[in-house]
Amino acid sequence: MSDRRFVQGSGINAFNGNELIVKGALESKVGLMAGYPGSPVAEVFTILEENAEILRECGLWGEMTNDESQGAAALNGALDVGVNAVAVMKSVGLNVAADPINIINYADKLGLSGKRGGALVVCGDDPHASSTQVAGDSRQLMEHLKMAIIEPSTPQEVKDWIGEGLRLSQYSNLVVGYLITTYLAEGGGSVILSENQPSDITFKNPITLDISKVDIKRRVSIPPNTWDLEKELVRDRFPKVHEYVRDHKLDKILYDDGQKHRIGFIAAGISYSYLEQALWELGLDEQFPILKPAVTYPLEPNIVGELSKKVENIVVVEEKSPAIENQVKTILDDLVQEGKISGMPKVWGKFFPQGDGFPEESGLTPSNLIEKVGNLLLEIGDPAAKIDQKKIHSELDLLAEIKAYGLLVPPRSPGFCAGCPHRETLSAVHSLRDTPEHKDIFAHGDIGCYSMSFLPPFGEMHNLTAMALGGAAGAGMDPFVTNKQYALMGDSTFFWRGMTAISNSIKEGQDILYLILDNKNTAMTGHQPTPETGHNLMGDKTTPQDIESIVRAMGQGQIYVKKMPPSNREKYMKELDKVFEKPGVKVIIADKECGITF
Template sequence: MDKRFIKKEGFEVFNGNELIIKGALEAGVSLITGYPGSPVADVFDVASSIKELLLEEGVLAQLANNEALSVARLNGTQMEDIRAMAVMKSVGLHVAADGLAIGNLSKSGKKGGALVVVGDDPWSDSTQVPADSRYLAKHLHLPVMEPSTFQELKDWVKIGFELSRDSDLYLLYLVTTNQADGGGIVEVARHLSPKYNMNHPIELDTRKIPVNDTVLLPPRTGAREVDLKERYQRLHQACRERKVNTLLYPAQGIQEFGFISSGLAYSYLEHALWELGLQGRFPILKLGITFPIDSNVFLDFASQVKNVIVVEERRGFIEEAITLILKDAFQSGSFSRPPKIWGKSFPNGLPGIPSTRGLNPSILIERLGELFLHFPPEGLERLRVQKELDLIEEVSKFSLEIPVRTPTFCPGCPHRDSSNVLLDIKKDFRNPNYMKQHHKTQPVDLLFHGDTGCYTMLMFEPNQDLMHNYSGMGLGGGTGAGIDPFITNKQVVFMGDSTFFHSGMTAISDSIKNNQDIAYIILDNKTTAMTGHQPTPESDTDVLGRPTFAQDIEAVLRGMTRRGPIPVLRVNPAYREEYREVLEETILKEGVKVIIADKECGITFHRRLRKEKSKMIREKGYLPEEEFINITPEVCEYCLECTKSTGCPGLTVEETDYGSKIVTDLSTCVADMACTKIKACPSFEKVIVKRSKKTIDPLKGIDLKSFPQPQHGRVHDQWRTYISGVGGMGIGVLTSVLVHAGMREGYHVLFCDKKGLAIRNGGVYSEITFLKGPLKVSPLIPNGKADLLWGLDALEAARAIDPKMPIRVGSPERTTAFINLFKTPTIRTLMNIDHFSIAELETLLKTYTCRDQYEGFDFSSLSEKYLGSKLYSNLVMLGSAFQKGLLPLGLDSILSAIQDTIQGDLKKNITAFNLGRRFILSPEIFSSHSKHHPFQNLFEEKQEMLARTFRKGKRLSQGYRELVQGALTQLVLDDETLRHFALRVYDLIQYENLDYAKSYVNRVLSLYHKDRLEFNYAATKAVILYLAKVMLIKDEVYVAHLLTSPEKLGRDKERYHIDERLGDRVIYRHLNRPQFKIFGFNVEFDIVTRNWQLRIMKHLKFLRKILSEWHRPEKEFRQWYFEMTDRFDFHDESSYQLYVQALKTPEEVRGYRQIRYLKMEEARLKVSELLGMSSKVSSLTSKLPQMKETSKARK
């Protein structure tokens, strides 16, 4: 149990969601209910984490099926003196509106209190519509309370209950994203045990219920509306008693400017004024209740200033309200000299406070700075203000073009199984031949209606074709109902299990009633995954871990469809072929159809699996058996069919001697085999590692205990750091460690941890500020003012200085960049859409931060090599940053913070921290030898390999040596090119024999003698690469060799830490789909092969001769390229460059069979266009052989 929540006094650090719960406990809450939604979804996770305390106190934390049901609970609690809280995001408030309007307007006469905590998202980071909940609250006559600081965020929960009690009104408690995600150090108090709690239920005396007040229906409604005025007056009186609305920095006489603000916007205002050197120079009316505004408080303030500047996020809610108050006061004669009101516009046409999206300190510095330079207040330091404006302008002009990082399904996500299959189905349903052959019908264009959940990420690559519109949660079917009568398309809706119980079953009922032609695919993963894995009505426990009845979606649906011909099918989407068959057959049926895709959420499944593995390691010291999915780079063609179909972040790109290849990321891949089911190529295999002893620690012999103490940095007024990365890299853990360490050092700490996309592999970041004292600043870092920029991911670090982003924290004058240089590709990169270079990012980061202080290294690979996973790289970087003296923290504070923050695997995390320290002190220990051997080394290595692996190996090795050395007497090329040449000669010997390799060498030499040094032998270099590529036809024989070659097996031993001396063994299960053309028929089948089978297959080279039709298109393409190479000619630089481009066309010929055949034809067409552009070589195109079109190529 988290002891912070039972602390009775003193100071502690909390995030915003935790502060809501802590405040509720200090207020004596009895019920915490709601429906999870960002940014306040973590409220329910926090409640679950302290369930022992809640159960002891009788506090009920309970998720409702939807927001409307949660606010109905509030209405129920107000029948007694019970304090109750409902928590939801802004769009959930729309769902709850009807219940809120009735509950708020009715009167119970009890002395409890009802808070509606609403999470607004001003920047629309994770919310589908730009919401400003104040306007809906006003419509519902619901008072709005806006805490500003983190201390208020906690303390005002209790005050909010008191205001609700005294006014007999519900209260909307407005929290924004940066408050919920942020946090800091606050003073705590003891919690209050609720008088009414679930441990001691009472019996209501129903005779005493004032039904005239609690049953709000006409004719009573009008009376309740009339007495709202009196209830608002009571609210204002209670606010005055508690000083909820405060006038700060009052001055003598009439001031030129005064500010009105509320919520986090007030903190941004104070922050901006501090940076401008003007904090405390202007009167500020800080409103705690922004609806209804206390007119007396405002008019008292307005009488002291000539100009009122309203600072608020989004639309001018306060500005409109005070303008109306002033108008009424002026018209009544009670206020003769009204001040001017500014907010969304400023004097002289200067830009005012933005009315769209959110605010941050830098926006206010820019807008107010310009205003003050035009209308200088007393005491203005013009140079300081101009310096601030210059810095904002400077960082806004940085020149960066970096790719976006879109979120995606997690590795192991069951929704990927569904999206993969449906992408294929949608494509095939459009194909007339497919539909005629398989369904005896015309092509069908599937229409997909969007809904709310993890599957909302279907809007991103590679799944955009599976989401054509979006109306809101549970409304996908309703959207379809609108278009259904007017189209012939078959329609599909994805729906989550939590959405089903929220509002989805109503949509299905509506579809049934109205004979809609639609297929519902219910993605039943047994959790509310999108918001952090809260329980659903299907779960057998609630938030507090108490047993509950587990409802069954299929049983509910069968009850709804009992007497109708409506299919309800349950299938596991992991079984791809069976799932596809069910989907195709069901979608094409008429009417409503429901398919339940039943597979557990990947995160919960693998979280449980990791616990089991950890237990095994604790007991035995090792795992007796592990399974991995491996991709053999030599077999991979980089066709990207696997990444385009799955978009799985467990796949990554590796640069090899043969170009870019797709491989699995050992630290991310969960071996769910989703990528293998695409069956696009034979490079995938299951690797089973068996061990009987503990592996040798790679850190053995490295001193991780004795370190000199570094000189750590000092904090003057404040120190700011920005941490950027990708979900799953441990940004939250690193943030928590630094925050707790800062607290132990005695700093006043503020932070904002934006982790909304953490579980969806999106970009995440944290901002941390250490203050020497409790300055009135916000948790955000102004533009250009980060002292340290951490980049757990280099791309996301560059995003922190991108002028197109709302926050750009780095500057050359102030910021030290500390960067992990491991490349984590985006999904669009994996799909060959966006590209980025770590070297180019590093150049940008050095340019726009302090170049002399820049630090960059591949910490991920260091972590994976010595600790077995990249996931420890955050603590490795922490140790390195500490030893470099980049942190204003002592060792004891950091170590204590690690112990406080990290519950499991503490020892390994401490080791990671110490590894980072040792790396800074002794980098030479960790220097790894490059896998990229120079020509001579590779040449000798391949000679030795031939001599060792063939029966007549010495003779073959000698032939290889003579062949290459003979060519070198003629080839005068750079080492890198000769290296590629020697490698490919070796490959061709392995593929066929020495004579086959000689034919390659002769063609290279022939072209080389026509080539010219003045063009840097570009044509020769192209032919060395691409002639080998077309000659190394990856038939079943050669693939068998590549999958079992000594080089490949040796690399696998290193990759999976296989030590045969300890009895380690590797078992391979190769996932093959061979194809042979026999007597004119294509014979194709799936087979899982062992190494011994492939070793037999690789010796069957004679099949290439006796099966004349086998891989015929590849052979014809090879012959076509031979003749193009043999006819190489040019007459000037232009024609030369065109021919070089033609020689490089095989670069884009990737994949196997049908995928490859289409690209071969495209290459031929491209060559015809290229060579046709040169009069000298145009005649050659007619002489080039035309590849015969095959039925497969046509298809």
């Protein structure tokens, strides 16, 4: 099963973005990779599982935690030892992991081994909301959590900046957020490879910690300790990020020809690659100074000041919120106030001289950059650049022509696979609505393959709160309605946090049916194991945790629990019909494996 590209120690090979995250970790002395799968970085966990043999050779422990907060918490344990650790999650997972990251970030990260590990949170943002319930822009949450943010732009950086981010974390004593967006994670390219580097301490050579060395004052962020740690965090650790960025020349001004330009750009992450492509299509590659920051928070001020002396207008190209743009404006204001620069260039991003700039909603594409940048260049011009107006007009005309074709491709919406067991449950519940007593059953939504139940022909999802929280939403409705309610929940979601929602329902005496769709998989993200599977990501046998026994134990014999396959439609519908009439919490476990793995 192992893919030998992951042990290639030199030369060039092609990888996708998720593979590069793993290869980057293998090359960067990482001892632990933990987290929970979600697009666009779900595949990381499949790669870890499929390459467990290589991970073992290299001393890298891969762990799929029950939820993202546990993945983030695992960073803290590794830091206690002094081991480099990476947590992986999608943007909504970062919301869930925010609490431990915030607290870990305050603590000093010197391990008891005397080594200082780095802590990196790889966060997959889905700016276009291609497969996420809400569009991803994790930068402001990371800023709130006092994380430094590093944003790779190219496949090579996707791999190499895993190590760079960890070194930045070690140097600054901060948890570093590594931001990757959909097209970079799911796209790919050829990269130069290096030898894998195992961590100094690995799971293959565990050590005994000397507890007498624990510095509680610096490791436990509770007042009064918090007060000193916060001061250090703000006054020492953040300036160290700037120091590191300067010393390692991570931020770069590209294409500086020594002339004063009317226009210069700032772009990071995939926006930088889009900008390069757009300028190339417009025949304007290498014509304008471009500041490409590696660390987008906190932005290093000196290089922004340097760019400001070279251009009259700074155009900040970024997806979603004006996170970089706002920092640039503040930095320039401060530099003027401090007398370090005499005048301030105009800064454009979300607004252009003639109106809307780069949109905050959805994400960018090279095409919308061609349109926006092309028109801006026609408007502002730049005598220091070789601008071919004819070429710009021809590109803009081409885009207009393509737009005018309209949609020639029928829209594709996701759907359940053929043979999916969820179809049987949804079809059964949906058919029950034909009877007057069941027509107003309220369906609380959740996250999993079964999120597609909102689509035709089922329409079996009347709200969406968050993963594992359908039943909890029901707790807010229950006091006020006579409707019967049900919540769908997957088996991985049950262990993710779903069981606490069921426990809450039992405690509140809620009238709700939980339909646990036990398909023996974390199916939606690529069929990773669940705590019920009986093995972990590394292939070790573990105690299979049985959902039915857990639910029965929670209910103490006082709630109705039934496990049955959904395939016998007649029997299943009879059961559902009966169970909806029962008061209180009811749990049906629809026991049928995912159609893909069966």
